[in-house]
Amino acid sequence: MKELESGIGELFQPPDPDSFREWVHKHKNTRMVPKVMSEQEAIARFVKDGDYIGTELYGTVRGPMSLIRELVRQGRKHLRVTGQGIHEIDLLLAADMVDALDITYIGWEVYGISHILRRAVESGRVKTTEWSNAAISWRFKAASMGVPFIPVRSMLGTDTLKYSAAKVIEDPWTGKPICLLPALYLDVGFIHVHQADEFGNCRIEGISGFAFELARASKTLIVSTEEIVPTEEIRRYPERTIIPYYLVDAVVLAKYGSHPGEMCYRYWRDEEHLLQFYKDSADPEKTRAYLDKWVYGCKNHDDYVQKVGIERLKQLEKMIGGR
Amino acid sequence: MARYNETEFLICLAASLMEDGTTAFIGTGIPMLAAALAKKTHAPNLVAIFEFGGTGASLERLPLAVGESRTFHKAVAASGICDIMETAQRGFIEYGFLGAAQIDMYGNLNTTIIGPYWPPKVRLPGSGGANDVGSHCWKNIIIVRQHDTRRFVPKVDFLTTPGYLTGPGAREKVGLPPNTGPYRVVTSLGLLDFEPESKRMRLIGLNPNVTVEQVKQNTGFELLLADHIITNPEPTDEQLRILREEVDPDHYYI
Numbered sequence: 237m238k239e240l241e242s243g244i245g246e247l248f249q250p251p252d253p254d255s256f257r258e259w260v261h262k263h264k265n266t267r268m269v270p271k272v273m274s275e276q277e278a279i280a281r282f283v284k285d286g287d288y289i290g291t292e293l294y295g296t297v298r299g300p301m302s303l304i305r306e307l308v309r310q311g312r313k314h315l316r317v318t319g320q321g322i323h324e325i326d327l328l329l330a331a332d333m334v335d336a337l338d339i340t341y342i343g344w345e346v347y348g349i350s351h352i353l354r355r356a357v358e359s360g361r362v363k364t365t366e367w368s369n370a371a372i373s374w375r376f377k378a379a380s381m382g383v384p385f386i387p388v389r390s391m392l393g394t395d396t397l398k399y400s401a402a403k404v405i406e407d408p409w410t411g412k413p414i415c416l417l418p419a420l421y422l423d424v425g426f427i428h429v430h431q432a433d434e435f436g437n438c439r440i441e442g443i444s445g446f447a448f449e450l451a452r453a454s455k456t457l458i459v460s461t462e463e464i465v466p467t468e469e470i471r472r473y474p475e476r477t478i479i480p481y482y483l484v485d486a487v488v489l490a491k492y493g494s495h496p497g498e499m500c501y502r503y504w505r506d507e508e509h510l511l512q513f514y515k516d517s518a519d520p521e522k523t524r525a526y527l528d529k530w531v532y533g534c535k536n537h538d539d540y541v542q543k544v545g546i547e548r549l550k551q552l553e554k555m556i557g558g559r
Numbered sequence: 560m561a562r563y564n565e566t567e568f569l570i571c572l573a574a575s576l577m578e579d580g581t582t583a584f585i586g587t588g589i590p591m592l593a594a595a596l597a598k599k600t601h602a603p604n605l606v607a608i609f610e611f612g613g614t615g616a617s618l619e620r621l622p623l624a625v626g627e628s629r630t631f632h633k634a635v636a637a638s639g640i641c642d643i644m645e646t647a648q649r650g651f652i653e654y655g656f657l658g659a660a661q662i663d664m665y666g667n668l669n670t671t672i673i674g675p676y677w678p679p680k681v682r683l684p685g686s687g688g689a690n691d692v693g694s695h696c697w698k699n700i701i702i703v704r705q706h707d708t709r710r711f712v713p714k715v716d717f718l719t720t721p722g723y724l725t726g727p728g729a730r731e732k733v734g735l736p737p738n739t740g741p742y743r744v745v746t747s748l749g750l751l752d753f754e755p756e757s758k759r760m761r762l763i764g765l766n767p768n769v770t771v772e773q774v775k776q777n778t779g780f781e782l783l784l785a786d787h788i789i790t791n792p793e794p795t796d797e798q799l800r801i802l803r804e805e806v807d808p809d810h811y812y813i
Contacts, residue, residue: 370641394690395676
């Protein structure tokens with residue numbers, strides 16, 4: 237196949253489907269064993285310095301915020317990170333835990349651009365390689381398929397491709413240029429779900445973002461859940477299982493785990509909290525104060541929930557609106 | 560007091576570009592309001608599609624983010640990002656809506672970097688879904704709220720999302736789907752299209768009280784002018800009422 241162009245971005249996590257197969261064969265347990273543990277134990281056991289991690293969905297919508305806060309509390313260095321980032325990646329960057337970003341979008345939508353991202357990247361501290369949203373999701377899809385790359389028609393002709401680690405080749409069938417995206421296999425993936433049983437069979441309500449693909453692209457998968465349901469319930473509606481148990485390494489019970497983001501049909505985004513964080517994030521000292529109060533200053537997620545206040549959380553539950 | 564503000568004008572102008580019974584890939588901000596307004600007025604059968612999985616939402620309630628629950632409230636489907644992007648790649652989605660920090664005469668867009676790539680002077684959010692929307696939707700409508708020479712530039716610092724690239728035939732040459740590309744640009748000064756032969760940006764409509772000279776002065780490249788430049792219609796009282804009372808009663812955007 238004729239290579240027409242090659243992105244000059246660094247490939248932070250080169251695909252290796254054979255070693256992933258070996259890992260899956262050796263580590264993914266075919267037995268249904270209980271995996272419920274605290275967030276402290278999950279992070280301590282499964283996340284190492286230098287790991288390549290990914291988060292789903294994004295920081296104001298069903299993000300694994302309680303897990304990310306615990307990761308920041310414990311502290312890890314030299315992480316390589318991807319995700320559709322808002323609050324979660326801002327926290328990791330603010331805590332100076334990240335060396336490299338496969339970036340598609342890190343920003344605050346209607347509020348504006350991320351101050352924390354600007355400080356991290358403009359200072360040269362954090363390296364970046366560019367992708368589109370579809371590209372990142374399709375890279376997970378390729379990994380979930382167990383293949384090294386996937387052909388797509390995004391990014392062609394742009395600087396997004398030039399500063400990515402994608403390649404353009406001549407399609408051997410049509411003869412036209414096509415973009416190849418390298419599969420993205422994660423060391424650790426983080427997903428927050430509506431329901432899981434103790435073995436890790438998971439359900440998500442509403443849109444599923446890229447949970448299906450990220451779950452299957454992860455060597456280790458840590459799931460946090462709003463509630464733990466009996467396995468009989470899972471078996472009664474097996475078609476609702478988006479992530480089966482064997483993909484999952486840890487199940488962490490975290491009601492309100494997506495706060496200050498929303499969780500569809502459960503609770504609405506905490507607009508006041510998010511906006512205050514966004515304003516504070518313009519100033520490094522105030523960002524630090526936020527981390528001190530809401531992350532380092534909380535022993536665990538239960539402690540965080542107490543600090544937010546159950547009354548406020550009940551309000552947010554009322555604000556979400558029905559189906 | 561003016562009957563409407565600039566944001567309200569832009570929303571109504573963008574809404575008027577949405578046809579009934581078509582499909583539109585909707586991003587944060589003005590496109591959401593425009594789609595909601597269009598559905599409540601002339602385009603009840605507009606199918607709004609959101610990148611993280613919402614297809615055909617009612618838009619009775621205004622979404623604040625492209626993945627939040629209102630993007631699939633009373634929708635026909637709630638899937639995921641791969642499904643939506645693949646639907647666009649298959650050729651189903653007619654209109655895409657995009658914003659930009661910089662745009663050139665071929666409708667190429669920058670939302671990644673101001674200055675050199677490394678180290679950047681200003682790091683912007685990045686492509687997000689913009690590159691995908693700009694690559695796969697048939698017709699892209701670009702909304703740039705402030706029409707000035709900082710945004711309408713001869714060359715974008717970083718080409719995040721493809722317009723017509725270097726001109727006629729360039730999209731097809733790099734492998735992008737044929738017959739796709741930028742369609743309209745909605746700005747604080749007017750409405751622009753792309754001249755079919757040269758694929759260069761062309762002024763086709765002026766917003767009320769704006770002159771051709773003013774648009775030329777605020778554009779950093781040579782702008783083509785349509786033979787007949789119209790004045791874009793002002794919002795009707797009914798549009799403004801629906802926008803204020805039903806689309807955004809909490810005034811998140813207007």
